[in-house]
Amino acid sequence: DAGVIQSPRHEVTEMGQEVTLRCKPISGHDYLFWYRQTMMRGLELLIYFNNNVPIDDSGMPEDRFSAKMPNASFSTLKIQPSEPRDSAVYFCASSPRDRVNEQYFGPGTRLTVT
Amino acid sequence: QQQVKQSPQSLIVQKGGISIINCAYENTAFDYFPWYQQFPGKGPALLIAIRPDVSEKKEGRFTISFNKSAKQFSLHIMDSQPGDSATYFCAASTRLSRGGRLYFGRGTQLTVWP
Numbered sequence: 001d002a003g004v005i006q007s008p009r010h011e012v013t014e015m016g017q018e019v020t021l022r023c024k025p026i027s028g029h030d031y032l033f034w035y036r037q038t039m040m041r042g043l044e045l046l047i048y049f050n051n052n053v054p055i056d057d058s059g060m061p062e063d064r065f066s067a068k069m070p071n072a073s074f075s076t077l078k079i080q081p082s083e084p085r086d087s088a089v090y091f092c093a094s095s096p097r098d099r100v101n102e103q104y105f106g107p108g109t110r111l112t113v114t
Numbered sequence: 115q116q117q118v119k120q121s122p123q124s125l126i127v128q129k130g131g132i133s134i135i136n137c138a139y140e141n142t143a144f145d146y147f148p149w150y151q152q153f154p155g156k157g158p159a160l161l162i163a164i165r166p167d168v169s170e171k172k173e174g175r176f177t178i179s180f181n182k183s184a185k186q187f188s189l190h191i192m193d194s195q196p197g198d199s200a201t202y203f204c205a206a207s208t209r210l211s212r213g214g215r216l217y218f219g220r221g222t223q224l225t226v227w228p
Contacts (some may be wrong), residue, residue: 004157023127031214042220043203056215091157096133101146101207105157 002026004106005090014113018080021109022074023092029104032098034067034077037108038079049075082113118206120219127226133191135222137204140185144206148216149178149189152201161202162189167225194226 006023013019025032033048047057053067060067064083069075079086087108093103117152120137127133137147148163164171164187171178177190192196201223205216 005144019211043218045215050217093157095214099165101148101216103216107158
């Protein structure tokens, strides 16, 4: 069974540009999480969804960040406009309803904003 | 505010030695304590987890020790191997929190010398 799929794996963009990160969770998982990882702040939870509905977005840094989950097999994290301080590795994770604590992470998207 | 505090930040161990990573928490509502392993360029992967009804859980060379009264838990890696070199994250969660949200420690970078 395929794990969590993220695309692109690497993204380099200029400050001010819009960035869209994509995630396909594991089939059958009801929960989807977006994380950001940096050396300074470690792993930060940005937002998570249950059955495609955003449950907690308190970790989203500011209005420049938005996330959607239009269906059970796809989610996006959008940054508009991007800034150099957004440079990080962004992870998507999913977990099943009966084991919500067991999160399975994707390979991540390394974002560089110049 | 860091919900889970992890130490040390980095650890160097000789092949065959024991690696020990410690974590502490304050929230007594936490009832699930996983450890994640992350290799460079990869997402974190669930390694082993424990619930507070037991004081120890062992899986192969990996053991979690849990001290409920001290609100501490630790990961022991016996007979450490160069292939164990990775970053290890402890985490905590509660069934009562929405969606099984995980609170991660800052991570420990383990290097095992051959």
